Amino acid sequence: MADTKGKQRILVIGAHPDDCEIKAGGSAVQWAAAGHAVCFVSATNGGTGHHEIGGIELVRRRLDEAKRAAEIAGIEYRIMDVTNGEMEPTLFYRKVFIKLIREYRPDLILTHRPNDYHPDHRYTSQLVQDSAYVVQVPNNVPTVPALRYNPVIAYLSDNFKKPILFQPDVVVGIDAVLEKKVDMLHAHVSQFYEWLPFAAHQENEVPAGDAERRAWMREKRIKADAACAEQYRSKLIELYGPEKGRTFKYAEAFEVCEYGSPLTPEKQKALFPFVGA
């Protein structure tokens, strides 16, 4: 839990190495800059998401890339030893998640929504939901001391429409840290310049030079953050006031999960100190 100096602990659990950066990289940079502790977790190791390499070679590359991204933001990064595509919402993995959450003692957990295109995203979300509340029950996973509180849990944004649209409770303007977020994505070479372009039949469009390909990727990736700011403009204005709320071009958004602790106005102020400032 937050220490006496108000330092918050934020645990972002994505399914793959790059998910946390894509959805919460700009917020993570702001938390870290304000002295809060942030840990990105990839619930799977990225060991299958490539067209040319796989296995230990790919897993080690993904780990190196994640560590580089973490360095840029000043955060911690962990990758779980689960082959990607193989995460399952089982009792075994629920216990793994409970242990992870208890040991990190987060004030806030961010993860995917439970209805998402990728089974790893869905099951990662399910496992976080299944760990909520139970993290406080000492007889579950009795070898790791139970928490005396239920963390706040919030979902990372997405555009899936069924069964229900994402409805943000907090929208974070990220204009001031956008380039740092892009730098974090740029660290994931095997994703943004190899696998994802291949999967999108764009592998011949990737520029050769480092600066050129960063600019190429930046152009593509910032569209989602720009759309987020536009889509949730009224929330930005509500949280930051009309003057500031209207100026943000880029944003990240989070929706509170009902199974964690409620996000009271006091908690929101503590957990998102840069929102509304």
Ligand SMILES: [Zn+2]
């Ligand atoms: Zn993913």
